[in-house]
Each structure stands twice: as C-alpha cells, then as structure tokens.
C-alpha cells in the first residue's frame with residue numbers, strides 16, 4: 001500500500017454546514033458508503049482491486065442520483081479518474097457522493113473517495129470523480145427532473161461548473177475524433193525499437209454472462225460492473241506486457257453508449273496500444289450480445305498503467321511493436337491521447353491561482369482552456385464573501401481579498417434584454433466604443449462560435465509611457481438553464497505568433513469577464529469581474545476611490561452603449577448545451 005504522506009493527509013469528513021440563519025444543513029442527496037477492504041476485494045498484492053472500487057463508487061453515486069430523482073437511474077458516463085493512491089487490505093474505503101446538478105433527465109453526481117487507516121487514524125484522498133446518471137425512461141417518455149437548490153458556497157460553485165463539465169462531456173467524443181484525425185501525431189511514423197514486445201502478446205478476450213447479481217431490480221447491468229470487467233481485462237493486458245503487477249493510474253472517460261441486461265453476454269477485449277517511458281496505455285472495448293443477435297458496442301475506455309519497483313518508483317517499460325493497420329493507428333492515437341491527457345491535467349486540475357498566467361494556447365488544449373476560463377469566472381462569481389466598497393447611482397463596486405489576490409466586481413442594471421447585452425459585450429472589438437482603456441482590439445483567431453482570441457492594447461498602468469498589450473481568450477456561454485446567467489470569460493494565453501514586442505509591455509489577465517442575468521424581459525443585471533494580477537495590485541489597492549470613480553464612468557458609458565444599440569441583430573449563433 002502506498003499510503004499518503006503527512007502533507008497530503010486531510011480532514012476529509014465534511015462537517016455539517018451551519019447556514020447563516022443558524023440552521024444545521026446536510027445536503028439531502030448526500031450518500032456515504034464505508035467498506036473495510038477484505039482479501040476477497042483485493043488482488044494478489046493485497047491491494048483493493050480498482051474494479052471493486054469502481055463498483056462501490058458507481059452504486060454510491062447511483063443511490064445519490066436516485067434519492068433526488070425518486071426513480072431508477074442508469075449510469076451514462078464517468079469522467080476521467082486519476083488514482084492518487086492504492087488501498088490495502090484491512091484499510092477502510094470511505095465514499096461520499098452528492099448531486100451537483102440535475103439537468104433535464106440527467107444528473108451530475110460528485111464522488112469523493114478516501115482511505116482510512118484504522119490503526120493510525122489517518123485519512124487521505126484516493127480520487128474524486130464525476131458521474132452522470134439518467135433517470136430511466138417511463139412509458140410516457142423521458143423524465144423531466146426537478147432542479148436542485150444549491151445552498152452553500154461549495155454547492156453553488158459545483159452547481160455552476162457542472163454545466164461546463166456537462167458541455168465538455170457532450171462534445172468529448174467529437175473533440176477526440178477531431179484531434180485524433182487532424183492532429184500532427186495522426187500522421188507520424190511509428191518508431192522501430194529493438195527488443196520491442198509485439199502488441200499481440202498482450203491481447204485479451206474474455207466473456208461474461210450478465211446474471212441477476214450484476215444488475216439492478218430492473219434487470220439493467222450496473223455500470224460499475226461493466227467498468228470492473230473492463231478494468232480486469234485491461235490489467236491482464238498490462239501484466240502481459242511487463243510480466244509484473246501493474247498499477248492503474250488513470251482512466252479516461254467511460255461513456256455507456258447503450259444498455260445491457262441480465263442474460264446478455266458481454267465480450268471484453270483489451271490490448272496495449274502503446275508504451276511510453278514509465279507508463280502504458282491499454283484500450284478496452286466492451287460489446288454485448290444475446291443469442292444470435294449482432295454485437296452491440298457498450299463502452300470503450302483507455303487506461304494508463306505504471307509498474308512500480310520496490311521503492312514505489314515507476315519502472316522503465318519495454319516498447320511495443322504494434323500490429324499493422326489498426327494497431328499502428330491506435331499506437332499513434334495513444335501518443336495524441338497522452339498529450340491531451342497531460343494538457344487536460346495541467347489546465348483543469350490546477351486551481352486558477354496555481355496555473356501560470358501564460359498558458360500556451362493550441363488547438364489540442366483549446367477545449368480545456370475554454371473550460372478553465374469559464375469555470376474560473378464562475379467560481380469567482382460564486383464566492384459569498386464579496387464586500388460592497390462603494391455605490392454611485394446604482395453602479396456598485398465590490399471587492400474580495402483572498403489568497404493574496406484582490407478581485408473586484410462592478411454591478412449595474414440596464415434596460416436592455418439580456419441576450420442583446422450578451423451579443424454586444426461578447427464582441428470585444430466593440431469595447432472601444434464604451435471603454436476608453438481599450439485603445440485597440442484585433443481578432444487574432446476566431447476559434448469557434450464561442451471562443452475568440454484577441455489582442456488588446458491599453459494605456460500603461462506603470463509610469464513609463466509604453467502601452468500595454470494583452471493576448472486574451474474570450475469564451476462565452478449561453479445559459480444552460482433558465483436560472484443561469486450568460487457568461488463571457490477572459491483570460492490571458494500565449495501564442496507563438498504573437499509574442500511580446502518592444503513597443504508594448506505585455507500584460508496578463510488572470511480571470512475577468514461578465515455574468516449577465518435576465519431580471520425580466522427588459523431589465524438585465526450585468527456584473528463585471530476582474531481578478532487583479534500581482535503586477536497591478538499596488539496601483540489598485542492604494543486607490544480604491546479612484547478606481548471606483550473610473551469604473552463608474554466606464555460603466556455609465558457601457559450602459560449608454562448598450563441602450564443605444566439595444567435594437568439589433570437576431571439571436572446568438574452558438575448552441576446552448
């Protein structure tokens with residue numbers, strides 16, 4: 001067992017939350033499961049099998065979804081999981097699941113897995129995950145779920161970002177397909193290595209008969225059971241490559257394409273797609289059939305394994321010799337997926353304040369940067385410790401000091417429909433019309449309907465006379481639901497084609513943008529956010545009064561601009577997911 005070191009140990013048990021009105025609050029959808037790991041749950045190294053853990057995670061999460069839905073639910077997907085530690089026999093696994101958000105017929109459940117050592121009373125995090133469950137259709141069709149009401153700050157954040165995660169999930173397959181077929185790696189050659197292991201040696205095929213214990217009372221196979229079977233064959237393939245015990249580090253998203261039921265035969269096929277210095281990618285495909293019916297594709301997943309030596313350090317792995325055609329294709333795609341995984345981990349799992357400001361933009365990390373951009377703004381907006389600093393003619397300035405960062409929010413209402421405000425403000429090249437700080441704004445790259453990269457030039461904040469310029473990714477979102485705001489998020493990115501020049505100081509924006517709330521058909525509340533970078537902090541914090549009057553005049557100009565342009569173009573072009 002590789003237990004957590006002292007720094008990583010955490011107080012994982014969430015205390016009951018006391019609301020402002022003194023009420024003791026526990027999320028009504030929260031479900032907990034605790035299991036002591038017995039030899040029957042473990043592999044021959046006395047570590048909990050990941051397959052067993054996936055079954056427990058799936059069933060805990062399913063119970064949370066069903067508690068909200070009040071009817072039977074099925075697993076639609078489980079997002080990428082990164083396992084930080086293994087769990088040993090005799091230790092306790094604690095699983096906590098709660099609903100983050102209900103959409104139409106689907107729900108996102110957040111799952112936290114921790115491990116507890118009963119003898120030392122230590123606890124540490126093993127992984128967290130997000131699963132999507134869908135309420136089973138009834139005879140009258142798709143179920144329309146009731147919405148949840150997030151009550152704490154954490155719940156509000158998860159609720160808001162769940163919409164972003166859902167968007168990513170639904171475009172995931174297309175994005176991957178696009179990146180794999182158009183990325184540079186897809187055309188690369190396969191390197192020949194001496195002593196490479198033929199991929200064929202790692203091929204596994206295994207069949208399972210779905211019996212009643214593998215299914216719920218509606219006879220649908222548990223998603224966790226399918227995932228466990230998939231993990232089993234992947235582990236065999238990985239073991240065949242290295243003739244040792246492999247450790248599963250990450251699983252890419254599981255998406256259940258179609259249902260399976262008691263009586264189905266499930267065929268599981270796995271093979272090592274590629275090996276890297278210290279890790280390997282194993283792919284698994286699960287198909288189901290019944291009698292003489294054709295095979296139905298249920299799921300495909302990609303898992304990354306390492307092999308640890310006695311010091312728990314990853315061993316160097318042998319290279320693989322792929323089979324022709326499909327094997328070669330998978331070999332190249334595994335290289336592309338590895339890059340995508342690294343980008344995703346770097347951009348998504350880091351907190352906004354930890355990510356270096358200048359994240360390089362490229363087409364393969366676009367979707368994650370866009371996610372990071374919008375979710376950072378949503379997190380800032382969901383904070384509940386904003387302090388009102390000044391108010392002038394209904395333009396309010398709020399500030400928030402946290403982790404050495406100063407953020408501000410300016411709020412005002414306008415008599416212009418929300419969608420129109422969204423269209424006008426999301427076109428940054430029109431900002432010059434109301435913001436005197438925008439001296440110049442050029443589109444560098446219209447990435448897609450909702451993401452544009454701009455170069456913006458502003459006056460300098462420092463005493464030298466140089467202008468400042470910014471390379472900004474602007475990502476916009478329409479409301480996912482009626483109660484959601486429109487969002488326009490801005491953050492700095494770097495582009496090799498637009499490096500800093502000697503005539504401008506290159507500035508950086510950590511997190512900025514607008515949320516636009518429809519208060520009525522004609523009245524719209526606009527909030528502008530900006531998290532100040534350490535570079536501009538001294539100028540701001542010494543002059544909040546000056547800042548507020550500058551904001552006031554800028555936002556009066558903004559309001560005038562919106563009102564003057566309130567009649568205009570039709571609805572937004574982008575698809576609201």
Ligand code: COA
Pocket residue numbers: 074075076077103104105106107132134142169170220221222223224226255256257258259260298
């Ligand atoms: N990840 C998460 N949610 C997804 C999804 C994915 N990859 N694909 C679809 N969904 C969601 C949709 O967003 C939609 O949510 P909403 O109603 O809240 O808007 C919901 O699933 C239903 O989508 P719909 O378009 O009506 O149906 P579909 O034909 O896409 O079917 C499933 C989606 C999940 C119902 C279907 O693929 C299925 O039955 N899968 C098997 C599920 C199962 O049996 N799991 C157990 C293990 S086998």
Ligand code: ADP
Pocket residue numbers: 203204269270271272273282283284285299300301326330
């Ligand atoms: P792709 O071939 O595009 O990767 P699939 O869904 O067909 O997508 O398969 C997913 C993974 O399952 C493959 O990458 C491969 O690792 C594994 N796999 C698919 N078919 C087989 C097979 N016949 N034998 C062994 N492994 C397979």
